[in-house]
Amino acid sequence: DQQVKQNSPSLSVQEGRISILNCDYTNSMFDYFLWYKKYPAEGPTFLISISSIKDKNEDGRFTVFLNKSAKHLSLHIVPSQPGDSAVYFCAGLNSGGSNYKLTFGKGTLLTVNP
Amino acid sequence: DTGVSQNPRHKITKRGQNVTFRCDPISEHNRLYWYRQTLGQGPEFLTYFQNEAQLEKSRLLSDRFSAERPKGSFSTLEIQRTEQGDSAMYLCASSSALRGITGELFFGEGSRLTVL
Numbered sequence: 001d002q003q004v005k006q007n008s009p010s011l012s013v014q015e016g017r018i019s020i021l022n023c024d025y026t027n028s029m030f031d032y033f034l035w036y037k038k039y040p041a042e043g044p045t046f047l048i049s050i051s052s053i054k055d056k057n058e059d060g061r062f063t064v065f066l067n068k069s070a071k072h073l074s075l076h077i078v079p080s081q082p083g084d085s086a087v088y089f090c091a092g093l094n095s096g097g098s099n100y101k102l103t104f105g106k107g108t109l110l111t112v113n114p
Numbered sequence: 115d116t117g118v119s120q121n122p123r124h125k126i127t128k129r130g131q132n133v134t135f136r137c138d139p140i141s142e143h144n145r146l147y148w149y150r151q152t153l154g155q156g157p158e159f160l161t162y163f164q165n166e167a168q169l170e171k172s173r174l175l176s177d178r179f180s181a182e183r184p185k186g187s188f189s190t191l192e193i194q195r196t197e198q199g200d201s202a203m204y205l206c207a208s209s210s211a212l213r214g215i216t217g218e219l220f221f222g223e224g225s226r227l228t229v230l
Contacts, residue, residue: 004156034217043118043205043221044157051216089156093217100145100214101170104156 003027004092006105014113019077021108023090026071030092034102035064035075038087047088048075080112116140118222120206126228127196134192135225139208146189147219148181149205150174157205163189196229203227 005024013019025033031052036044050057050064050073057064063076077084087109091102119138127133139146144165149157160179162170165186175181178196183189193200203226207219 006156032217036221041223043207043223045221046218049216049218091156091217095215095217100209100217101147101159101162101172102157102217102219104158106154106156 001026002105003030003103004090004105006090006108008108009106010109010111012111012113013080015082016079019075019080019084019110019112021075021077021088021090021110023073023075023105024071025073025090025092027092027094027103028071029094029096030103031095032093033064033066033073034091034093035062036089036091036104037084038089038107044089077110080110082112082114085110085112118206118208118220120204120222120225122225123223124226124228126230128230129198130195132192132194133196133227134190135204135206135227137189137191137206137208137222138187139189139206140220143208143210143220144186145209145211145214146183147207147209148189148191149207149221151203151205151224152201160191160204193227196227198229201227201229 034049035047038044087107090105146163148160151157163183178194203224205224207221
């Protein structure tokens with residue numbers, strides 16, 4: 001069962017515009033949600049996270065929104081830059097579990113065109 | 115470089131052979147994780163160590179897979195009698211106790227396995 005779904009395999013935006021990446025989840029036990037960014041030939045890098053008790057978290061150009069009733073979160077990047085071009089993974093975490101394992105979606109390839 | 119280091123970066127082997135990957139985590143991190151990523155998929159959890167204790171193993175980790183973390187420092191992941199389905203990127207990550215609770219992991223660059 002796919003507990004974290006990223007239904008858009010790819011997204012293309014113009015430099016300076018907003019990028020919105022979406023993620024849906026099914027596991028109600030997740031209490032943290034994270035976004036990781038991955039460049040080719042590199043490992044994933046933590047970008048931003050949000051606790052399930054919040055609905056928004058902002059860090060510079062990156063903002064994550066959480067809608068618990070819809071089991072949906074989104075990552076907004078404003079303004080988008082060519083260096084943001086990467087694969088973005090959404091992940092859920094049940095911190096009450098014994099292993100702190102992350103459950104990842106399949107990722108969305110973001111391309112920011114100059 | 116004080117990040118997570120993985121070796122080898124790429125391993126090509128024939129079916130039936132054994133392979134071993136090594137991970138050196140960030141030195142002060144006591145938590146270490148192995149994930150596997152196949153083409154078009156996100157990373158999938160394999161196993162987790164807290165210090166030298168292996169606390170969790172995924173059902174993905176068949177009997178042919180074994181992971182160790184002697185003395186709570188580096189870790190090895192061994193795959194015996196490799197199969198073509200084992201071809202994947204094997205990612206190691208580490209975290210401190212505090213950051214691990216909220217899911218902030220530091221990943222290495224991965225070890226890509228190709229089984230012919």
